[in-house]
Each structure stands twice: as structure tokens, then as C-alpha cells.
Amino acid sequence: MKNFKLPDFTLPAPLARLGAKLPQLPPTLALVTGLNLVLGRLLPREPLEPLIGKRFTIRVLDAGMSLRFAYGQRGFRPLFDAAAPDLTISARSRDFLALLMREEDPDTLFFNRRLLMEGDTDLGLLVKNTLDGIDLPRFDAARLAPSELLHRLRARLATPHGA
Numbered sequence: 001m002k003n004f005k006l007p008d009f010t011l012p013a014p015l016a017r018l019g020a021k022l023p024q025l026p027p028t029l030a031l032v033t034g035l036n037l038v039l040g041r042l043l044p045r046e047p048l049e050p051l052i053g054k055r056f057t058i059r060v061l062d063a064g065m066s067l068r069f070a071y072g073q074r075g076f077r078p079l080f081d082a083a084a085p086d087l088t089i090s091a092r093s094r095d096f097l098a099l100l101m102r103e104e105d106p107d108t109l110f111f112n113r114r115l116l117m118e119g120d121t122d123l124g125l126l127v128k129n130t131l132d133g134i135d136l137p138r139f140d141a142a143r144l145a146p147s148e149l150l151h152r153l154r155a156r157l158a159t160p161h162g163a
Contacts, residue, residue, distance in 0.1 A: 006103055009094050011062035019064025025078060028067040031058070032076040039075050047130045054123060055079060059090035087123045090116040106131070 039045060051071040058067040068079040079085075091099075095114045098104040106128050109115035117124040 006094065006098055006101060010092055013062075016062050016064035019060075020066075021064075024066055024068070027065055028069060028078045031067050032069050032078055035069075035076040047133060050126055051123075051130075054087065054120075055083065055085040057085040057088040058096075059088060060093050060096060061090055062092045062094075085119060087117065087119040087127065089124070089127075090118070
């Protein structure tokens with residue numbers, strides 16, 4: 001499973017209709033919590049300074065999700081008002097996962113019309129360049145396979161604490 005390749009998929013349309021009716025706060029909180037956990041560790045604060053005060057929406061088209069958040073002095077936070085975002089980034093869940101796994105780059109997805117940016121195009125370019133400039137570890141989906149998780153759990157349980 002070393003060379004895991006994400007299959008091409010689109011979530012079924014009924015899932016998008018259902019997702020659009022569900023509260024968007026839980027997945028938004030998961031996103032901002034994850035971003036804040038890596039902020040200052042994997043995601044340096046200095047290159048993000050131009051994003052302070054900016055409002056974003058991430059639309060996962062085939063899941064019916066619209067995650068609305070902002071970046072401020074203290075990090076990322078969910079948005080609760082209806083004000084327009086400065087930048088909206090839209091794609092299918094598969095394409096967002098491909099970005100995370102570094103199977104695809106934003107330029108390729110953008111030029112193939114699989115990643116859409118609406119709003120402040122300069123801000124979109126800044127976000128893209130900032131993300132391109134950050135040396136994030138490669139996300140390996142194979143590490144989430146049940147057999148791999150069990151293997152790591154067994155190894156951790158077999159190792160004495162403090163060893």
C-alpha cells in the first residue's frame with residue numbers, strides 16, 4: 001500500500017443535497033481547529049500576515065459543505081454572519097484530498113477547472129503561493145488504513161513507556 005493513489009470519485013448527488021441541509025459549524029470547527037493546531041508549527045505565521053482580517057469560504061461541492069472562516073491575530077476562527085467572503089475556493093472532496101496528499105497541485109486543478117476561486121483574485125494567488133511555499137509533510141492516506149492503524153497501535157502498546 002506504499003504507492004496509494006487516490007481513486008477518481010465524486011460523492012453521490014443525494015449526499016450533497018443532504019450535506020447542504022446539515023449544520024456547517026461542526027466541519028468548520030474541525031477545519032479551524034486543525035489549522036490552528038498546525039499554526040506556528042507546520043504553518044508559519046509570518047507568511048500568513050497578509051491574510052489577517054480576511055474572510056474565506058471553502059466549498060466542498062459534492063458534499064454540500066460551505067466552511068466559512070476568517071484569519072486574525074489569534075489564528076483561524078469560524079464565521080457566524082452572512083457577510084460575503086473575500087475568497088471562496090470550491091472543488092470536489094476528491095480534489096481537496098488530492099491537494100492534501102500532494103497528488104495534484106493547485107495550478108493543475110485550477111487550469112482543469114476542478115478548483116475554482118471566486119472573489120479577490122490577488123488574495124487567491126497569495127493563498128496559493130503561501131501554501132506552495134510551506135514545506136508540509138506529505139499526507140499518506142495509506143497510514144489511515146485499518147491494518148496500518150492496528151499495526152502502529154500494537155507497536156505502541158508493545159513498547160514500554162519511556163522507552
